[in-house]
Amino acid sequence: MKLRKLAGGLCILLILSLAVSCDKERPAAKPEESTRATNWRNRIEYDGSFYVSQEIKLLYSLDKGSITLWDDKGSGDVLQKLSYDTTVPDAMENLIRTDVNGDGYADLQTVYSQEQGQSCYNLWLWSEQAGMYQACGRYRLIKNPQPDPQAGTVSSTLQTEAFGTVQSTYRFTDALDLEAISQEMIDADFVASAIAAALTGDAAVVSAEGPATIGGEECAAYTVGTGMNGSGAYIAYLPDAVWYIDMYCLGAYRSVEWKEGAYTLGAYMDEAGQVQDLASAYKKGIREITITAKENGAFDIWGAVRYTVEADGGFLCFLCKTESGNWYISTDGTAYCDFAKGEVGAASEYTFS
DSSP, X not given: OHHHHHXXXXXXXXXXXXXXXXXXXXXXXXXXXXXXXTOGGGGSOOOXXXXXXXXXXXXXXXXXXXXXXXXXXXXXXXXXXXXXXXXXXXXXXXXXXXXXXXXXXXXXXXXXXXXXXXXXXXXXXXXXXXXXXXXXXXXXXXXSOEEETTTTEEEEEEEOSSSOEEEEEEEEOTTSOEEEEEEEETTHHHHHHHHHHHHHSOOOEEEOSSOEEETTEEEEEEEESOGGGOOOEEEEEETTTEEEEETTSSXXXXXXXXXXXXXXXXXXXXXXXXHHXXXXXXXXXXXXXXXXXXXXXXXXXXXXXXXXXXXXTEEEEEEEEETTSOEEEESSXXXXXXXXXXXXXXXXXXXXX
């Protein structure tokens, strides 16, 4: 009986000794292995994952107005949170993950707006240097963008209702931004003819000898009409489908607008055009107005500019504009009145040179 107890005790001691020995031989778990063993992915809510490159895998979560990103090789800390605007109700359902600028990394897009068949997108480009995404703000201004990753460009074809089709091309820069490299109106001749027919009654247009300068910008221009029956007008446009017309070849261009299915005349695009409008308002029935002189000087306490206006070949009036933006009129150059009030006031002191 005692021998059995003694044998049993020896067996227990042997088992314990072996257990301690085995435990000493097992290597201690590394801290990072312990962290990963907790599997932090089970503690966050995310919608999916994607590869930025072969080496970089990210998890993402979509919320209204934000995208949260985690590095799959990380320890569970948020890598980045992106904020975005949208006017599309289901924008969260469409996260586009593809290389846009051709650098080999997957970029992110969400819908910014969708109106009349024209879509715009928020875009974030992967920055290899920063190891995270960078917003490309100019991208969402491009309607119906068509990226060409191999060329590192984005093109856009915009069909306007009444002002032609515009083909634009942009290039991605090293700073992960965009710069315009070309802009062309595809059917400018047709649009110029349509505007001329609507506003002058003459649909014949030919390219002008040189460009027009409007607001400091050079615009391509057309002469309206040919021969003795020419309507005496110029049509001009900028490549982004902004159109102007000079009805009387005075260098006083007005914007062309499209309202309720018809072309209409908009505001004058320079000061000389305002002079023509005011002179016409001063005397009805004028057939031709010519601005013969422009002088700089002072009107009372303000700096001012004065125009000499002729109508139908004879002197009509002086028009004076002060630094404050007010217009004054005089028929003899001595007694000016506030044009807006429409009545002659007291004589005002002025000096012009």
